[in-house]
Amino acid sequence: MQFGDFENTKALNATFHRIRELGLEEHVFELDTYGFTVVPPDKVADRAFFERIRGTVLRLCRERTGVDFDLEKNGAVGHYQAQPQIPDQFLLFYLLMADRVFEEWVLNPTLHTLIDYLMRGQQQLSSLTSFVKWKGERGTLGLHSDSPPDRDGRLPACSDVANAAYCLTDYTLENGAIAMVPGSHTYCRQPNPGEGEDQAVPVEGEAGSLIVWHGNMWHGAFEKQTDGLRLNVTSYHCHRRLKTQEAYQWRVTQEMLERNPPEFARLVGADDEMGWDERGPDYSRPMKYASPEIKERFARLAAMTKKNEAEAA
Numbered sequence: 001m002q003f004g005d006f007e008n009t010k011a012l013n014a015t016f017h018r019i020r021e022l023g024l025e026e027h028v029f030e031l032d033t034y035g036f037t038v039v040p041p042d043k044v045a046d047r048a049f050f051e052r053i054r055g056t057v058l059r060l061c062r063e064r065t066g067v068d069f070d071l072e073k074n075g076a077v078g079h080y081q082a083q084p085q086i087p088d089q090f091l092l093f094y095l096l097m098a099d100r101v102f103e104e105w106v107l108n109p110t111l112h113t114l115i116d117y118l119m120r121g122q123q124q125l126s127s128l129t130s131f132v133k134w135k136g137e138r139g140t141l142g143l144h145s146d147s148p149p150d151r152d153g154r155l156p157a158c159s160d161v162a163n164a165a166y167c168l169t170d171y172t173l174e175n176g177a178i179a180m181v182p183g184s185h186t187y188c189r190q191p192n193p194g195e196g197e198d199q200a201v202p203v204e205g206e207a208g209s210l211i212v213w214h215g216n217m218w219h220g221a222f223e224k225q226t227d228g229l230r231l232n233v234t235s236y237h238c239h240r241r242l243k244t245q246e247a248y249q250w251r252v253t254q255e256m257l258e259r260n261p262p263e264f265a266r267l268v269g270a271d272d273e274m275g276w277d278e279r280g281p282d283y284s285r286p287m288k289y290a291s292p293e294i295k296e297r298f299a300r301l302a303a304m305t306k307k308n309e310a311e312a313a
């Protein structure tokens with residue numbers, strides 16, 4: 001019995017093969033069973049890439065706050081105004097548009113493959129941010145799911161969104177690791193206030209690890225008890241039928257689209273004609289950047305239409 005090339009699972013077969021090539025089998029198993037996984041640095045990116053992206057995040061911290069940043073020292077907000085304004089942390093937004101290193105990051109094979117797996121290849125990038133944190137007290141883990149809920153807090157069983165944190169510093173309990181409630185992705189609802197705090201575990205991993213989680217996961221963060229920074233690049237994806245947090249679809253430049261493969265265009269929704277004005281939809285971008293599977297469906301539809309027209313003539 002040979003798995004991997006069934007006609008009926010054609011759209012999933014390439015992801016299945018990539019999971020095997022990259023040695024990610026145990027990580028998809030953990031995603032299914034526990035709702036999260038930690039991929040070690042050697043399966044994510046090389047040290048040079050890691051240093052480059054971390055250096056860029058530190059530069060952006062300086063540029064956006066006006067404060068000098070050092071990994072070993074606690075940070076400060078400086079003149080940075082972005083919300084949420086809560087003590088001992090801030091978020092850097094819209095990183096994709098800030099430096100080309102982030103274009104490389106969103107196409108990272110390990111990240112891309114695990115998100116492909118969770119989202120059945122139907123994801124788009126919703127936001128690319130960095131949580132910048134330092135020592136500070138927290139009364140709560142702030143548990144929540146990243147999926148947008150119904151009015152009563154219920155969530156769909158599938159992964160409508162999926163998230164991944166590229167750790168740019170070591171994640172340990174003392175360093176304010178992410179908190180997860182293992183298996184909570186199957187509850188299909190948001191936690192009630194305070195619920196699950198006693199079941200949460202610290203998700204530890206050395207700098208360079210990639211923590212990936214299902215959109216329904218109950219998660220938050222432990223307080224950072226040590227001096228110095230906790231840094232990441234948070235790569236939040238949503239199904240293409242949902243709104244994105246950050247505006248990419250019409251804002252990415254033509255140069256960005258041209259210097260990257262079609263997967264990039266699909267990640268930023270440049271293959272989506274929605275959001276038109278009085279001129280109506282423009283199908284040229286969807287036609288140009290559509291996935292091979294969608295292109296094949298278009299081609300079959302066109303062939304059938306042609307055949308019907310020929311028979312009618």
Ligand SMILES: O=C(O)CCC(=O)C(=O)O
Pocket residue numbers: 131146163165177178219220221234
């Ligand atoms: O790292 C953290 O503080 C948790 C962040 C979080 O909730 C998220 O990235 O969705």
Ligand SMILES: [Fe+2]
Pocket residue numbers: 144145146219
């Ligand atoms: Fe979250």
